[in-house]
Amino acid sequence: MGKNARQTSRLNAKSTLKPTRSPREESLATTADVLGKKLVNFAEPIKTPEAGIARVISVVNQKGGVGKTTTAINLGAALAEVGRRVLLIDFDSQASMTTGLGIKGPALREQYGSIWYLLNDSEAKLEDFILKSSVAGLDFIRGHEDLAAAEAAFVSEIAKEHKLRKLLAPVLDKYDVILIDCSPSLGTLTVNALTASNGVIIPMECEYFAVLGLSLVKKTIQKIKENTNPELEILGILATMFERKTSHSREVLELIDKEFPDEVFDTIISRTVRFSESTVAGVPVTAYASSSSGSASYRRLARELIARGGAK
Numbered sequence: 001m002g003k004n005a006r007q008t009s010r011l012n013a014k015s016t017l018k019p020t021r022s023p024r025e026e027s028l029a030t031t032a033d034v035l036g037k038k039l040v041n042f043a044e045p046i047k048t049p050e051a052g053i054a055r056v057i058s059v060v061n062q063k064g065g066v067g068k069t070t071t072a073i074n075l076g077a078a079l080a081e082v083g084r085r086v087l088l089i090d091f092d093s094q095a096s097m098t099t100g101l102g103i104k105g106p107a108l109r110e111q112y113g114s115i116w117y118l119l120n121d122s123e124a125k126l127e128d129f130i131l132k133s134s135v136a137g138l139d140f141i142r143g144h145e146d147l148a149a150a151e152a153a154f155v156s157e158i159a160k161e162h163k164l165r166k167l168l169a170p171v172l173d174k175y176d177v178i179l180i181d182c183s184p185s186l187g188t189l190t191v192n193a194l195t196a197s198n199g200v201i202i203p204m205e206c207e208y209f210a211v212l213g214l215s216l217v218k219k220t221i222q223k224i225k226e227n228t229n230p231e232l233e234i235l236g237i238l239a240t241m242f243e244r245k246t247s248h249s250r251e252v253l254e255l256i257d258k259e260f261p262d263e264v265f266d267t268i269i270s271r272t273v274r275f276s277e278s279t280v281a282g283v284p285v286t287a288y289a290s291s292s293s294g295s296a297s298y299r300r301l302a303r304e305l306i307a308r309g310g311a312k
């Protein structure tokens, strides 16, 4: 071995690069793989970022049941695993995120300390009500069913679109990423979330009607940019509930890739029962079934998001 080759191999031995593809990840469906394009590998070294201002990301789609909550919880957990300080906000009256993080029964019905309470009590400070999840580095603010009344309650308020932005401002320097799990609507609450955000992730079930709904989400984002938040950007469209065995899933992926080529994440989330199981268990899938393909795909999404500059 020549001197240069020895030096290179020593450097490689010292490298702090994370392993980029676990054996499980080799079998993950990705946009490039399914559409026969050049394979992409997110080999970025995942360093913990300098402390700074959090990137706020809304998980949005007015269509119900497309994987918004699943994405917020598991992307959050995957980011926390690589050292990010993550805060999740349950901004849906169904409070599924709160349930998915293990809060059930009377504690779920407690209005005090929920995001609804915070929106309604001008003296309340968000930092006083942050809860720790079972995953280190992953904190959250509870949702509450009374959020459903927010659309009506905010009607006459001045600057109502900025309420969440103001609530989050004091904790921005305590986190790297804040993920907001939105309800299946494009009403006042989602406008609040988008006004408070730097970016948007749009989970989309691999099903034909879902593609039709995308233009409505994009129109809303455009309106927010023109009115309350010019900085807002789409970080990516995430194909969810993908089924490798059906040609329909692939056709839908082809369609969104053709219409929104720069926006589709390479990472795809396949359909697996592990997600529903982990919700019942009240923990992210990365904790419930750490070596499952579902966990691997959200870990890959975390790397892709960082590589694209969507998160630090």
Ligand SMILES: Nc1ncnc2c1ncn2[C@@H]1O[C@H](COP(=O)(O)OP(=O)(O)OP(=O)(O)O)[C@@H](O)[C@H]1O
Pocket (backbone or CB within 6 Å): 063, 064, 065, 066, 067, 068, 069, 070, 071, 092, 094, 096, 182, 183, 184, 240, 241, 242, 269, 270, 271, 272, 273, 275, 276, 277, 279
């Ligand atoms: N990739 C997946 N494979 C299989 N099941 C999934 C997947 N992603 C989510 N699910 C399940 O589908 C259901 C809906 O998912 P989720 O709650 O994340 O969607 P949502 O968009 O947040 O729904 P809503 O619009 O009602 O808030 C849940 O039971 C969840 O466990």
Ligand SMILES: [Mg+2]
Pocket (backbone or CB within 6 Å): 068, 069, 070, 092, 096, 097, 181, 182, 183
């Ligand atoms: Mg949801």
